[in-house]
Amino acid sequence: MNKKLFLPLIIFLGLVIAFVVQLQRNAQGDDPKALESALVGKPMPLRQMTDLFENKPLGSEIFQQGKPILVNVWATWCPTCYAEHQYLNELAKQNVTIIGINYKDQSDKAIKWLKNLNNPYQIVINDEKGALGLDLGVYGAPETFVLDGNGVIHYRYAGDVNEKVWTQTLKPLYDKLAGEN
Amino acid sequence: MIAELGNYALALSLAVSVFLAILPLWGAERGNVQFMALARPMTYGLFLSLSVAFGALFYAFAVNDFSVQYVVNNSNSNLPLQYRLSAVWGAHEGSLLLWIWMLTLWGAAVASFSKRLPQEAVARVLGIMGLISIGFLLFVLFTSNPFTRTFPDFPVDGRELNPLLQDVGLIFHPPLLYMGYVGFSVAFAFSIASLMTGKLDTAWARWSRPWTMAAWIFLTLGIVLGSWWAYYELGWGGWWFWDPVENASLMPWLAGTALLHSLAVTEKRGAFKAWTVLLAILAFSLCLLGTFLVRSGILVSVHAFASDPTRGLYILAYLVVVIGGSLTLYAFKGNRIRSRDNSERYSRESMLLLNNILLMTALSVVLLGTLLPLVHKQLGLGTISIGAPFFDQMFLIICTPFALLLGIGPLVKWRRDQFSAIRTPVVVSVILMALLGFGLPLLLQHKLTVSAVLGVMMAVIIVLLSLYELHQRATHRCGFWTGLTKLSRSHWGMIAAHLGVAMTIWGVAFSQNYSVERDVRMKVGDSVQIEDYRFEFKGVTEANGPNYAGGKAQVDIFVGDKQEAALFAEKRFYTVSKMTMTEAAIDWGFTRDLYVALGESLGDGSWALRLYYKPFVRWIWFGGLFMALGGLLCMSDRRYRFSKIVKEKTNE
C-alpha cells in the first residue's frame, strides 16, 4: 500500500480538527470578531486628559492607585452601555474602582446621563474626539480594561460587563492582581 | 397550501435520493441489471420532485406569501417582480435549495446525455450523485427548511431584500456559480465510480471531460460576473477583495483548471491517472469546503450568510463523510490505478505537470491565506489578517513563470521533444517580451512600476508564443490560411482561453498600477483634471424610485474640447431597510473606464464626489469571457459528437 496516498486524507482530517475546535468555541459564545488588545502589558497611553465634570487636566497617576482598577469606555449613544450601567453601579458599591472614559460623546449629555443613572466612576475622562480611545485600541463601546496597581493594562474586554462576564472573566484576574499587591 | 406541497416534494426527493443511492450502486456491484436500469428514471424523478419544491418557493415569493418565514425575511411587496424572484436565492435556505436543484439538474443531464456509456458506469455515477443529494436534502429538511411558516402570526409585509442584492448582476451570479460548483460533482462521481471498480481506462477521462469543461465554464462566468458586479455596484472601484468567500470560489476554479489539463493528458496519453482522480476529488471537495466556510460562521466575511455553529457542525459532518470517504477510497484503492507514462523529462506531459504544480501552488497560497488566521488565533498566537498585499505579491511571483510555461507548453511535443526545436522562436519572443514589457507601459502610461512591467511581459509572452504556435500548426502541411480553416475547434478553444489569460493579466497590470482615484469637493461648474480627462460637475437633481428616494448628479467629461461622456451618478435611500446605496456612473471603454460616484452634500452647495480613471480594467472580465468561450469551443469539438458520425456511417 502506498503511504503517500494517505497524505491528502491526513491533511483534510487536520483541517477538520481545526474546524471542529472553532465551531465548538463559537457555539459557546466565542465571537470570531473579538480582538485581543495590543496594549496588554503596557501602561495606559500618555496623553493630555481632561476631567468630564470640572474640565481640569488629569495626569497619568490617576491610573496608578496601588490596587487593580477598571477603566470603562462608554458613551450615551451606545445602547449596550446603558444595559451594563446598572451592573457597574453595583460593582462600584462593592468598592471596585472604575475610571470612566466618555468616548466620542457630548459632555453635557454625558453629565446628565450620569446624574440620572448614578455615577459608578471615581473619575470620568472626557474623550470627545476619541483620541484616547484610538491610543487604547478601542473599536466600539462599551469596552473595559483591567489595570494593575501600577497602571499597567492586563486585559481588555469588548462588550458589556454583566454578572457572568464579571464572575467568569474579569473577577479572577482582578483578584489575582489584588493579591499581588 | 403551496408551501406544504413544496415541503412534501422535498421529503419525497429525500426518499427518491435514498433509493437512487442504494439500488443502482448495489446493482452495479452485483451485476443486477434491473437495479442498474433504475438509475436513469429515478434521477429524472428526483429532478422533477425537486423542481416542484423549487417551483413552490418561487410561487410563494411571486404572490408575496408572507406566511412563509423565508419570504418575510427576504422580500417585500414593494419589491419589483424580478427581485422578488431572485430573492429566492438571496439567503441561506433558498440558496441551498438552488444548490440541490442544480445537483439534480446535472444528474438529469448526465442521465440523458450518457446513452453511449455502459450501464454499469451510468448506474454508479448516478448513484453517487444521489448519495451527494441525500446529505444536502437532510440538511435542508432538518435545519434549513425554506418552507417554515410564520403561523400563528402573519406579518403584513416582509423585510426588504438587501438593496445591494437588487441588481441584475445578482440575479445571475449565484445561479452561475452554483452551476459550476455542482457541475464538478459529475467529474467527482466519475472518479469515485472508477475508484470503486478499479478500472480506469482512458474512456472515463473522455466521458468526464465535457462535463468538467461545462462546470468550469459556469464557474468562470460566475466568478467574472461577481467581480464585475462588485466593481460597478459597490462604488469603490475594486473588483476582487480576497475575501474568504471569494477565495472559496477561486480555489475550485484553480483545481478545476488543473483538472481540465490533467484530463487532457489522461485522455490522450493514458498518463497521470492517479493525479486526475485526485484532482477531481479535490475540485469538488473545495466546492463543498466553500459551502462550509460561507454558511458556518467560522470565518469573518462580508459575504457570509447569517449562520450558526450547529449548522456548521452539520455541514462539517457531511464533509467528513463525502470528502473523508472519497479520500479514504483514494488512499486504499489509488495504487490500483495504472498509468502508462513513458514520457521524458522534456515533453508536453512534463509541461502540463509543471502547469498543474503551479496551479496547485497558487491554490495552496489561497487556502493558507484564508485559513491561517483561524489556526493562528486558535493556537493562542493572536489575531492576524491576511489580505490583498500578501495574495497580490504571491500571485505575481507564481504567475510569472506560469505565463512563460503557458506559452511554451503547446509548442512542445508529446512524449519526447528537444528544446532546440523551439529555441529560436522562444529567444526572439523573450527579447520582444522584454522590449515591450518596458516599452508599452512607458508609451501608454508614461511611467513604470515593477508589477506593471512584469504583468505586461507575461501578457506579451503568452500572446507571442500562442500566435507562433497557431502559425506552426496552421502551416504544418499546407498554406497558412488553408491551415487555419483546418484547425479543430478544440485548438481554437485553447488559443481563445490562453489569450483570455493574457487579457486578464494585462487588465490587472494596468488597472492595479495606473488607476487614479480622486475624492474631491465640487461646486456646480467646478472641474477636475485626471490624465487627459476633464470632469465637470453640473449639479444634482431629485430622482426617486419605487422603493427609494434619491438624488442624481451629472458630471460631463471632456478630452480637450470634445465631450467624452455625460455621467449620472445616483445616491438612493431605501425606505424599508433604511440603507443608503450609491449607484456609480461608469463610462466604459476598451482602453479605460471613467467612474463617478456621488457622496454627501457638504453644505454651501458643494458635494463630495469620487472620480476614477481606470485603464484597461474591462480587459480583466473580457479575458474571463474569452476563457469561457475557449472552454465552449473545446466542449463543442467534433470528437464529442462522434455518435453523430457513427449514426451517419451506419445509415449509409
Add this chain to the structure above:
Amino acid sequence: MQKIMIFLTALLLSCSVFAAIDALNFQSARQEEDYHTLTQELRCPQCQNNNIADSNAQIAVDMRAKVFELLQEGKTKRDVVDYMVERYGHFVTYNPPLTPATLLLWILPCAFVVSGAWFVMRRKKIRPTGKTAQQSAVKNPENLDDSERRRLQSILNGKE
C-alpha cells in the same frame, strides 16, 4: 448571550459597504496615493472584513482621519502602519507580519513548487532512444505483478 448579540448587532449595523467620500486636501499627488494605499491596507476592527477605505463605521472614519493627519505630519507609510499596529495589533493590517508562525505562508508554497519541480526532474529520466525504449514500454513477463500473471496464465490456459 443575548447582550452579546445586541452589542454585536449594534456594531454590525454601523458598518455599511459604501463609505462616505472624504474630500481631503492633500499636499501632493504622492501623498494622495499613499493615503489610498494605506486606507486599503488597514482593516476596520469593527466590520466583517472591510478595509477602512470602504467602511462607514465610526472607528474607520476616525482611523482614516488619523492616517491623513499622520501623512500631513510627514510620516512614511511604514510609520503609519506601525502606529496602528501598536494600538490595534496585527489584525489591523492586511499585510501579515513575518513571524515564525506566519513563515508557513511563504515556506509551504515554496516547498510545493520545489518538490513539484524536483518530482518532474527526477521522474523523467532521459531514456535511450531506439529498440530498448520500445521494449521497456511493452510489458515483459518479468515485470508483471501477481494478478496480471494469473490473468496471463488463465488466458494461456484458455487457449490450449
